[in-house]
Amino acid sequence: MKIAVFPGDGIGAEVTREAVRVLEALGLPGLTLFEGDVGAIAYERHGHPLPAETLEMARASDAVLFGAVGDPSCDNLERHLRPEQAVLGLRAELGLFANLRPATVFRGLEEMSGLKPELARSIDLLIIRELNGDVYFGDKGMRETADGQREGWDMMSYSTSEVRRIAHTGFQAAQKRGAKLCSVDKANVLETSQLWRDVVSEVAAEYGDVELTHMYVDNAAMQLVKNPGQFDVVLTGNLFGDILSDLASMCVGSIGLLASASLGERQTEFGTFGLYEPIHGSAPDIAGQGLANPMATILSVAMMLRHSFGLEDQAARVEDAVSKALADGVRGGDLGGDLGTVAIGDAVLARL
Amino acid sequence: MKIAVFPGDGIGAEVTREAVRVLEALGLPGLTLFEGDVGAIAYERHGHPLPAETLEMARASDAVLFGAVGDPSCDNLERHLRPEQAVLGLRAELGLFANLRPATVFRGLEEMSGLKPELARSIDLLIIRELNGDVYFGDKGMRETADGQREGWDMMSYSTSEVRRIAHTGFQAAQKRGAKLCSVDKANVLETSQLWRDVVSEVAAEYGDVELTHMYVDNAAMQLVKNPGQFDVVLTGNLFGDILSDLASMCVGSIGLLASASLGERQTEFGTFGLYEPIHGSAPDIAGQGLANPMATILSVAMMLRHSFGLEDQAARVEDAVSKALADGVRGGDLGGDLGTVAIGDAVLARL
Ligand SMILES: CC(C)[C@H](C(=O)O)[C@@H](O)C(=O)O
Ligand SMILES: CC(C)[C@H](C(=O)O)[C@@H](O)C(=O)O
Secondary structure, eight states, X not given: OEEEEEEEXXXXXXXXXXXXXXXXXXXXXXXXXXXXXXXXXXXXXXXXXXXXXXXHHHHTSSEEEEEEOXXXXXXXXXXGGSTHXXXXXXXXXXTOOEEEEEEEOOTTOGGGSSBOHXXXXXXXXXXXXXXXXXXXXXXXXXXXXXXXXXXEEEEEXXXXXXXXXHHHHHHHHHHHTTXXXXXXXXXXXXXXXXXXXXXXXXXXXXXXXXXEEEEEHHHHHHHHHHOGGGOSEEEEOHHXXXXXXXXXXXXXOOGGGOEEEEEEEEEOSSSEEEXXXXXXXXXXXXXXXXXXXXXXXXXXXXXXXXXXXXXXHHHHHHHHHXXXXXXXXXXXXXXXXXXXXXXXXXXXXXXX | OEEEEEEESTTHXXXXXHHHHHHHHTTXXXXXXXXXXXXXXXXXXXXXXXXXXXXXXXXXSSEEEEEEOOOGGGTTSOGGGSTHHHHHHHHHHTTOOEEEEEEEOOTTOGGGSSXXXXXXXXXXXXXXXXXXXXXXTSOEXXXXXXXXXXXXXXXXXXXXXXXXHHHXXXXXXXXXXXXXXEEEEOTTTOHHHHHHHHHHHHHHTTOTTSEEEEEEHHHHHHHHHHXXXXXXXXXXXXXXXXXXXXXXXXXXXXXXXXXXXXXXXXXXXXXXXXXXXXXXXXOGXXXXXXXXXXXXXXXXXXXXXXXXXXXXXXXXXXXXXXXXHHHTTOOBGGGTOOBOHHHHHHHHHHHO
């Protein structure tokens, strides 16, 4: 089982270190870890945020554990050299088309949410965001208009096969959960969305046991605040998914606890190849001080065990250890406590 | 002062009727009202959601009071015949490029918000959404890809002049409020956003008294839930504005109280030509039963008095009447009360 670890920038190194300790403590036979550079640190060392060696390492692995990228020192670099390009590059090059972000509130942490506790408590949803298409990866550029102005442009599009494969991911995820799928688009304005809606509706015929609904993205943003408990699986495109998944995280409140998986089509001998990362960023303001909460990265390891290695029991073991630690009052600064990165790692390890 | 009234569908007729009563009660000299058809009802009567007569009436007026459009009977019509096209058509044909949506929580109504009361109480922001460009009005269509698939596509773009004029609206609005402007985009991914950010930053030079910040749209969605009190004026494009303004409304909670103005460049002898509407929709489920809260439409009349007729005193008078009614416990079903449309209209009129 080959795992590529890309700590990246800011707090990335600190939080992945704890997650790796948890992974190693499981004593899985035949586990090999490789470490690679991504983000600002990779630009510094190799002149590119996603060096060829890093990409090769990812391709040669069964799963990638990713920390975070981004550093203010890169703000003025040309777009293709900025740390985010490592994220976009990995998604594209590795064909990671399905981003899974579970959002649930841990018991006792309802008060961390900006929402009223009774609404926060009702959140138990999974956002599935398409990650390889949409306006993210279409042609784009700057041009001059007929009347001599500068114009920025980006092509938004989705094709049948792109929507079909993510729709299958969505319906199958719904089958394993509450059997409800809400597809979010803007079909009243966008042709891209109309195609999306048509294809999702078509694929629905193969999943008679899942209840499919459609919702416009503006309404979905409202409903996530008004009545988040109505959602089970939310399926959406790359751009709307970017916005809604961050919104959903904030409705949960404790962003230091939220994990994500980005899955591709490639099957390894163990499961589905994927990249796993906490949804928080590189947090340059607290980097290097041992203050960051590593729980989201540890929970990303659990997702990896589940999806890329088929080790459901081990995944649950890690998740339980985190839950227990939280139930016992283990709190980082993000949750109003004063435990540091290593102390939280220790606390989870002790409960494993 | 010529005002075109377009009640539209569902509860549109009921709520505009009360707003017109308030308008007439002000006893403004030289006021003439015209009524026109838009939306599903216009399609039924004239075969088009935005008949030429309606558009002509709007052009000949100094301001438009708009109710709401949309009816389930139209769900299967071709896109260009659906009620929403009346909204998009009016915005485009009348050059209404600036959508203003104030979001504030009325005192005593904090508990209506999905957010915690202390967060809800802190909301006092104005969203300014560009309304004539972006992926809404670019070329779009369905095509076949090289490998024979169906593909939906939409062109997203902004040109210098489009961004410049809305940026001026934003900075000027900020000058009249808290002197803070937060411009929201996705410049780390989109060239359209990069142009947006460049031009907004350029225009900032003319407004040294306004503090400009930039925020990515995913982060903005989170911040609206986490700490909405940080925002004064939020400036954004058509698509992101659609999502964020609905989100902000829901953070306020009482969607039956939120008004909006859509302004163009045309100056009449009284002020800026504009279209005014409540942000709630046509609510077909409660239409025709006298249950809808007309306060958002009444508050839209106040915005009209302010922006299109320069009647700040009268605008404040209407707003005060609504505030007083709310403070006195006047509540429609949307606020947990049991007063109907006409009773609420009466209550506001009594306090005028
Ligand atoms: C860094 C950025 C390009 C990225 C995105 O927009 O996808 C991020 O916001 C995310 O959601 O992973
Ligand atoms: C009806 C629809 C086309 C419209 C939009 O997307 O602009 C609506 O959601 C709005 O915000 O006014």
